[in-house]
Amino acid sequence: MNKPKKPKKPRGKVRLLEGKCAACGARCESVCPVDGVTVNAAGEPVISLDRCIGCLKCVKICPAQALEVFFTVEEQKILSELARLEGEVEEAAAAVAEGADEIAAVLGSHRGVWVFVEQTEGKAATVSWELLGKGAELAGTLGVELCAMVLGDHVDHLAQEAFSYGATKVYLMDEPVLKNYRTEPYLKAILALVRKYKPEVILMGATGQGRDLAGAVATVLKTGLTADCTGLGIDADRNLLQTRPAFGGNIMATILCDRFRPQMATVRPHVMRLPVKNPEARGEIVREVLSLKEEDVLTKVLEIISDGKGTDHVDISGAEYIVSGGRGMMNRENFSILKELADELGGVVGASRSAVDAGWIPHDRQVGQTGKTVRPKIYIACGISGAIQHLVGMQDSDTIIAINRDKDAPIFEVAAYGLVGDLFQIVPELTRRVRELRTRK
Ligand SMILES: Cc1cc2nc3c(=O)[nH]c(=O)nc-3n(C[C@H](O)[C@H](O)[C@H](O)COP(=O)(O)OP(=O)(O)OC[C@H]3O[C@@H](n4cnc5c(N)ncnc54)[C@H](O)[C@@H]3O)c2cc1C
Structure with missing residues (x-):
């Protein structure tokens, strides 16, 4: 749709103030560029409104300040329309500036690189440790802490394991409602942690669990998520550089989420190198309680059926x-x-x-x-x-x-x-x- 054209600002017309003309000798007539002024027998100017272009030459040269600019009714309407439009522009500019301030405040209030430790029956998925390895690099560049999120039931031991793979802090929620992975309780747990502690980066494995959870978290937080990254880095503005194949793998695209936090990425198992384990490493455990009762969760796990591949299954x-x-x-x-x-x-x-x-x-x-x-x-x-x-x-x-x-x-x-x-x-x-x-x- 075409935008309505902004009207041209009227310049006004000139008129004579009664009783002020000094009959100086037609100076106004001589400077008018459009022959819009003629001097009458009394030596006073007669202004032709049809010709006057509001250039103000006559007004400026008049030694008796006997001429003034005025606006016709039509011109006054145009002027008030222009004033209204200018007000709108100023309002819009103020809103943009306010938005930029809000974005800067959000970006500045989030700190830390977090890795979600995926576990099944208390055993961590190796991809989580691989992500701690990459996360340590990112946290080093950003000058922030590398933290792990450990959720489950009787999963204290995973906090220690997270330290041994490089985390310096673990956010732990250890309760029966988190025993088996279900989107709803895990989503609520992560939202509670993220809203309270505000990380700037969250990494998850691109596994069945990670893909499900990352999408749900990003949707509720209204932030960006790049799936299946093959490379991660940090740019000069603290943005996470998320590289992944695009257009059927024919190009590698680097994606940024520069207006929202946290920045979220999933990475497939074995894309990142497993860091060297240091069983002596220690860190801080932050225990949090999830205010969610089992009866409030709609999904129930009735039975866990193995996929039948058993331990002989080739991975x-x-x-x-x-x-x-x-x-x-x-x-x-x-x-x-x-x-x-x-x-x-x-x-x-x-x-x-x-x-x-x-x-x-x-x-x-x-x-x-x-x-x-x-x-x-x-x-x-x-x-x-x-x-x-x-x-x-x-x-x-x-x-x-x-x-x-x-x-x-x-x-x-x-x-x-x-x-x-x-x-x-x-x-x-x-x-x-x-x-x-x-x-x-
Ligand atoms: C969206 C998308 C996703 C894809 N995902 C994957 C994926 O996950 N994995 C994947 O592999 N591909 C994937 N592909 C397909 C990919 O583009 C290629 O088509 C595929 O990898 C080719 O397989 P190939 O190398 O076995 O066959 P070809 O490209 O046909 O190559 C066969 C090779 O064998 C050699 N050769 C033949 N006979 C002999 C012999 N006797 N001795 C020695 N060499 C011999 C030939 O010189 C040739 O180089 C994907 C494609 C798309 C569009």
Whole structure:
């Protein structure tokens, strides 16, 4: 919609004040640029209102101050409309300034980097400790405390574990209503802590629990949340730089939440490095009570049913050695040569999405943007081209070995060792060599 045009400010017209003209000799007539003044027989000016442009030359030159400016009724209407508009502009400017002050006050009142310690039956998710490692870096840059939020029932021991991974303070809520994860009580617990202690950054694991909770917290607090970050940093204005793949992983976007606090980010397991544990480390525990009764929680946990994967279930994200296969494996059966090599190394078999999509291997083995993020000691990529969506899931592995018959495959750009050739010859040869070295020991 077009904005209504602001009217032009009228300049007024000139008129003669009765009885004041000194008949000075037509000075006013001589300076008028539009021939709007004529002097009559008495030597007094007659002003033509049609011609007068309100330039004030005649008013200024008159030695007897016999001329003045006046505004017609129409012009007066325009002037009062202009005054009203100016008032609105001033009000708007004042509101903007007030808003900027409010934002500055919010930003200034929040301090500290917090990590949510996710736990199931009293056992912490490793991603929480990984986040404490990254959180320590961020807190160091900001010059603030690194704190952990521990929620649950009989979870005191997790506070000590949080100290050993770098937290200097733990906010602890230990009560039966927090025993099993449910969105409502956990959300209320975090809101109570955040509103009271005002952290500037909150990090959570991009797990089922973390994704659910982070979204709920950010929504209620009306703040920003960046999911699945692969990089975190701090800019000169204390903003959290939240980097994550965007547009299908084709670019890396760095996202800022520069007007609201806390700034919230989730990070997938194994994206950040696990810090070295120091069991001697100590810190401060701040105990808080959640004012919520079990009968006030709508969701009830009736039974916990295990996913049946048991302890034999392979979790590639925690593996130290991964042998991954891609479309170059040609079929499901050929994955057996990768399994042999993985078994010799004490590792597991992973895959690219192409191999998963082809049905050669289950989805829980997929490495990459829509699969798992892994950080093994050794990652061997066999017949994988190295698309960006695959690389984001494995590029932080300690050592990457790539086997590909195409010497220009992008996977070689991240590989420490590249073997150009046919994987069906190279992989069995590698397995034979590893077996030989192991039996020699
Ligand atoms: C939104 C989105 C999310 C995605 N998420 C993921 C993800 O999580 N993980 C993932 O992996 N991909 C993901 N992808 C897909 C990704 O873009 C690639 O298509 C995929 O990684 C390619 O898999 P590949 O390397 O196995 O297959 P290809 O790209 O086809 O590469 C096969 C490679 O095998 C080599 N090769 C063939 N035969 C042999 C042989 N005998 N010996 C040696 N080398 C051989 C070829 O030279 C080639 O380099 C995603 C894509 C999108 C759009």
